[in-house]
Amino acid sequence: MTEIDDRALAKINLFDSLTPEEVEKLQRRSAWRRFVPNEQILDRMSANQEVFFVVEGAVRVVNYSLTGREVAYATVRAGGYFGELAAIDGEPRSASVVATEDCLLIKLPPNVFIELLQSYPQISLEVMRRLTQIVRRCDNRIMDLSTLTAIRRVYIELLRLCEPDAASPGDFVIRPLPTHSDIAARASTTRETVGRVIGQLAGDEIVERKPRTLFIRDRDRLELLAETIDLERDEELAR
Secondary structure, three states: HHHHHHHHHHOOOOOOOOOOHHHEEEEEEEEEEEEEOOEEEOOOOOOOOOEEEEEEEEEEEEEEOOOOOOEEEEEOOOOOEHHHHHHHHHOOOEEEEOOOEEEEEEEHHHHHHHHHHHHHHHHHHHHHHHHHHHOOOOHHHHHOOOOOHHHHHHHHHHHHEEEEEEOOOOEEEEEEOOHHHHHHHHOOOHHHHHHHHHHHHHOOOOHHHHHOOOEEOOOOHHHHHOOOOOHHHHHOOOO
């Protein structure tokens, strides 16, 4: 590790329960690497079993359909980690991972990660909680794909992405706003559909677009649209 990275692992949320000495010892058994935007970090079905920790930047966990369309599973930001499934079960990677911005990643060999789980119950519990969250998200996604139109999936994805706007109490905001392609990958639709949906919402004054930002001006109406079946509106936006 270079001097600038001497405390890098201390920035990872999973290791909050470790002492500085334990973090330092763990870091000596790790390696690090930088990635640039859109650089492939992991390939689906590869045999690599290392666990990666995001110190700086963000990555996108994705898969691809038979026609090549990207399906986004999750975004992992600084403080998070990915790759634990292969380290735990020894199977090939279940998804690909791509850098969405400049990233600094630290990686641990699978045997070191397993030692952590065996030696520190708090870390094991946190990993189990994360895996439980993944299962719940998958359940919700299967339900969405089975029961919702593409238009309503976009509404729901915008609701998932938005957070309270600290500068405007009562409003919500998505900042930074993912590209239409990224939102489409999350909602399993096309970027053209996402563009039409956001354009319609802006015309209805439910959202307001700014550079790399989407303000949700009327979250209640957006929730109502997500919950209401409106075949005429859906057909119009789907054209």
